Amino acid sequence: MRTLRILWRIARETVIGLRRSGWSNWLVISILAIALTIFGGVLQTTLTIKNVVSSWGSQLEISAYLKEGQDPQTVARTISQIPDVQIVEIVPKEVAWAEMQSHYKVAAVNNPLPNTLHVRLSNPAAVEKTAERLKTIGAIEHIRYPLKLARNLNKFRQFLEIAGLVITASLSAATLIVIGNTIHLVIQSKQREIEILSLTGVSPWYIKGPLILQGASYGTAAATIASSVLWVIHLYLDPYLHDQLLSFLPMTGVLADNGLLPTFMVVLILGVAVGAGGSAWTSGRYIKV
């Protein structure tokens, strides 16, 4: 019961501290929310790319687009002779066109699509070697295979991770400074209370607890805002991106949806850590008990 009463008093002191901080609360929450939104966005994007890359990377398939006037059957037979080739599936341009028309609104124009061969391999290590070999076949206009795209996407993901990390770290540092100033102001306004409590033997945790909780509240509020923004972006942007990726690379099939919950959790943990950590550091610096 005693512990509960102390916790209740700490919560009460936290609310008093938040009231005293006034507009500074919103400044801290805004900056932290921006940092967390960027962090969450980068995290979600890199997770999605990782998923795509891993699903593409495991697909042992090469798409070969034939030149106009080439006979798919003949080319398929040639390709079948190549070692490690397991199956060659012919997708006539009429079939591809009909499928595209069933999925998308396309203008009534002549079919621009080429005949396509989907070459499935038996050995993952042979993907690049076979791709190089296919390029040498004169009847083939262009080839595309997931592994190559996966590599490019991976490069993009690495860049995104570094850029996201730098931006998040910079904004987090800015947030820490603002949190530090805000908590310092609260400490100054509570100087007398802190002195009385300290000299009368009240636990340091009772004195610092409300300040740390105040920081954690900033983190929670900012994480909630950031998660809401990410959810709205996910809601409106994801279907569009999904369609774009499918049209770009039809053979990948349906993309796996990561879900936003893990990202929300990480954003919340980071927000609370930055908020509470900043407050704890400031209270440790200015309150000597």
Added chain:
Amino acid sequence: MIRLQNVYKEYNGKPALSDVNLHIGLGEFAFLTGPSGAGKSTLMRLLYREETPDRGVVTIGGINITRLSRGQVPLLRRRLGIVFQDFKLLSNQTVFDNVAYVLRALGVDELDVRRRVASALAIVSLEDKVSAFPETLSGGEQQRVGIARAIVNGPPVLLADEPTGNLDPQSSLEIVQLLERISERGTTVLISTHDVPIVNALRRRVITLKNGQVMGDVDSGVYEYEAAVR
């Protein structure tokens, strides 16, 4: 109750206390006197562990407080009552809430808080001021609130650092007499002061510090040593 053995403390190479040896018994009442810079405040800060000595031992109730860890310091302070010169009251809280403030922070049950606060306010004769705010009280009354807060937790030791420094002579006398009455209830009371009339009026034990050293320790003494060493 309070014992200092060969205590030495310096700031920036200058000794603030030098080889101080003192013993103040349980329930004893003593004045700690001396001119500004004599080391009175340093000695008080050592007692409530705001500072630690560079050498020597300070014990309160048989516990060597110089060896306490940071986590143990609050436990020591719960056994001390401290009265300040500037009262240190919370202006936005009533007399009752000021006295109850620390008890509530320690998680004491509200019924017990009410009982203990009422008892402490009765001792300082402020039962009729429970709902008043500090700014509506006289200096003497504010100091009595400070004393009520210091004794509300029933500490065996009461330290008063210049408690009459901001008060008129009449209020000063009332405050010191109040502290004397508290001592009679079994609390060890040490008052740091350079209030000559008060010390001379009470004729109690007087410990005189000068340049960080104990220059006099007299039972039923008066504040005359300072004049002698000036």
